[in-house]
Amino acid sequence: MSYRLTHRRWFTPWLLVAPAAVWLFAFNVWPSINTVVLAFSNAKPLGGGHFTGLENFARVLDDEQLADALVNSIVYMLVCLPLLTVLPLLIAVLVEKRLPGIMFFRTAFYTPVVASAVVVALIWGWVLDDQGLVNGFAQWLGVVTEPVPFLTDRWLLLFSAISLTVWKGLGYYMIIYLSALGNVRRELHEAAAVDGAGPVRRFLSVTVPGVRTTMLLVSVLVAVSALRVFSELYVLSNGTGGPGGRDMSVVMLIQLYSRGFTGHLGYASALSLVLLAVTIGPMLLLLRLDRKAA
Amino acid sequence: MRRYWAGMAMATTLVVSGCGLGGTEQEAAAPGPSATGEVKGEVKGKISLQTWALKPKFTGYMQGVIDAFQKKYPGVQVEWLDQPGDGYSDKVLSQAAGGTLPDVTNLPPDFALPLVKQGMLLDLSQADQKLAGEYVPGGVDAYRYAGFNGVYGYPWYLNTDVNYWNSELLTANGLDPDKPPADLDELIAQAKTVKEKSRGKVYLMSRRPELGDLTNIGVKIMSDDGSRFTFNTPEAAALLDRYRDAFKQGLLPRGVLTDTYAGNAKLFTEGTVAWTTAGGNFITSLAADNPSLAPKVVPSVAMGTPPLYVQGLSVSKRTANAPAAIALARWVTSAENQAAFAHLVNIFPSTKASAGDPFFSKSDGTPSGDAKVIAFTSLAKAEMLQPVQVTEAMNKFVRQQFALAISGDTTSKEALDAAVAKCDELLKG
Secondary structure (H helix, E strand, O other), X not given: OHHHHHHOOOOHHHHHHHHHHHHHHHHHHHHHHHHHHHOOEOOOOOOXXXXXXXXXXXXXXXXXXXXXXXXXXXXXXXXXXHHHHHHHHHHHHHHHOOOOOHHHHHHHHHHHHHOOHHHHHHHHHHHXXXXXXXXXXXXXXXXXXXXXXXXXOHHHXXXXXXXXXXXXXXXXXXXXXXXXXXXXXXXXXXHHHHOOOOHHHHHHHHHHHHOHHHHHHHHHHHHHHHHOOOHHHHHHOXXXXXXXXXXXXXXXXXXXXXXXXXXXXXXXXXXXXXXXXXXXXXXXXXXXXXXXXX | OHHHHHHHHHHHHHHHHXXXXXXXXXXXXXXXXXXXXXXXXXXXXXXXXXXXXXXXOOHHHHHHHHHHHHHHOOOEEEEEEEEOOOOHHHHXXXXXXXXXXXXEEEOOHXXXXXXXXXXXXXXXXXXXXXXXXXXXXXXXXOOOEOOEXXXXXXXXXXXXXXXXXXXXXXXXXXXXXOOOOOOXXXXXXXXXXXXXXXXXXXXXXXXXXXXXXXXXXXXXXXXXXXOOEOOOOHHXXXXXXXXXXXXXXXXXXXXXHOOOHHHHHHHHHHOOEOEEEEOOOHHHHHHHHOOOOHHHEEEEEOOOOXXXXXXXXXXXXXXXXXXXXXXXXXXXXXXXXXXXXXHHOOOEEOEHHHOOOHHHXXXXXXXXXXXXXXXXXXXXXXXXXXXXXXXXXXXXXXXXXXXXHHHOOOOHHHHHHXXXXXXXXXXXX
16 A cells, blocks of 8 residues: 555656756756857857857858868768668678678677777778878889878868778667667568569568668768767877868867867857757758658 | 657757857956965965876975975965876866866966966966066066066976987988088978988978977067967968978978877887977987987987977965965975976976076986987077967967968968968957
8 A cells, every 4th residue: 555655656757757857957958058058159168258149150151161071071971871871781681690600790890889989090090191001002012102191181081081980880880780680570581582582672672671760760870970070080180180170070170169268169159059950951851751761 | 740859859969968068157256365465474274286297207206395395384284186187278277167276276378378367366476576586587478478467377397399310310311410400491401311312211301380480480470469460471481382392392291281299209209200309308208118219319409499388386366375375386486396306307497596507507428418408508598489379279270271281282371361360260259
């Protein structure tokens, strides 16, 4: 009897969610609200700052470096999105099979995920450097006479970073797909095979529809993380953003403006909101495509 | 529709909270009890002292200094806080914003300026009128700021840059280590010789110019009133053009476009570059990283005006025990305590009384000893080559534009104009 009474107290559910709710408010909701407020001010970390209306957003329109950063982030997303949505699925289909030694390949694909992004980027920096492994090997083979400027040319640096992101992300999304593939009914594959469908046909007509929801989830995760790229570009360019800062991502710009004693918190917040707006676009598109496909 | 909202919430959470900014406007510090006039009173009470990355290497030294202070003033209790090397500016910023700045804090001049602007530091020229007479002018001037009367830090220790040459690489590539380049013309000429003799495997030059290099050729970085930047001059463009031509001829490694200054010394340590600039204690650290190279290094005086690097101790205006805080800052930076510190590590005292100390002016005959003497004698004409108003963000934009000019992707004039425009924009906030 007493148990039933305790269970029915009106505040019990609130008590249970309170720790998570406090955490969510303190570290997600409040910083988000604060970012919106700061975007309309010229706030500094140490005093000063007042309401400046749309001044920060007018400055955004004139910022050539932001234009470069947006191009970089969008190219990043456009290249990463198909690669990291499809390649991990193909790998998952391959390693899903119960063959001798398959655990080795599963582990090998997943290993880069465990490594820190900064450490991996540092290693790639050494590999792609003028005196690095790739250039040394290419020169030894006689493929090139001069080192390829992987880390100092605007586009080569960007695509080097994209390659790193794709390589590192394959294992992570592969694991997500592996769990989704487990839910695709085996009878469907058997029925398709009986009807004469080959492996490609079964993949397109049975596997892909079976993991379509997961593909959408992966696409959204890839799109958001690609637009928010930071570590890869930061470490490969040694924090400089490349000559002229043309390889900076939007997050690198936000970090640059918000740090230090004289950080421009208002402008950095406005950049955060620009990034939010840019991120919502592809998300809405992906969700619409999913609804149409359904 | 529910999916749309779930997606929107996800994006909002990932983007906005990830980039969220917690900072809010802070009230300027209220004037402390010793806002004006000389601070006099009994040295007593509890005070805090914050240093930067002295533990664990110099724990014994600092604890000895603090113990001696507490012995001299039995009514004082010092709480010593030492912060790690990385993220020190962020730590000080959070302390200042939260009103928890220690009573005495190690602040280089560029860290102290924003705190001075907010009225958070004590004017020590008022509080301690003997200050200017006891410390070298360069050190004291580093804590004077345009638009503010007063001195906002006790200079603690000083350093400067020395040229270091890899004698083995120079000899192997047809150059005389005893006749190192004395200016940019000679440097470029010798860099060509090294490139030709080594067939491009060894470099002499491995750093791109920075604002200090412009100061060194007579370019004024800022207007006198500190209200705008002025370094987009034809002379500055000519200097960048020379580096661009040198880069085009392959006299600098391509990594110089994205490398930081530390990269210069790193390549030197690896033995792929024959010249670097570094502080007076560089050979000591080199001996640990590359023991076989250290004895082959020849030091020489830095080209042009040597840069002056200053560390100091500032006193919070909010300190509850101003007499004790000032006494502690003065004690730590006293000639005796600085000299004892300089015997442990290659730094140089900022007190006038230390100028005649033979420990600094006589070499023991080793390359490290020679470098120490060169650095010490260089301090007499060393200057802060970059205005303290130049922030980390400004420095980054300048480096990016200089790299772009040197790569040849834009003209030097365009790069300088872009850098000045951005620095002005950041200065105005």
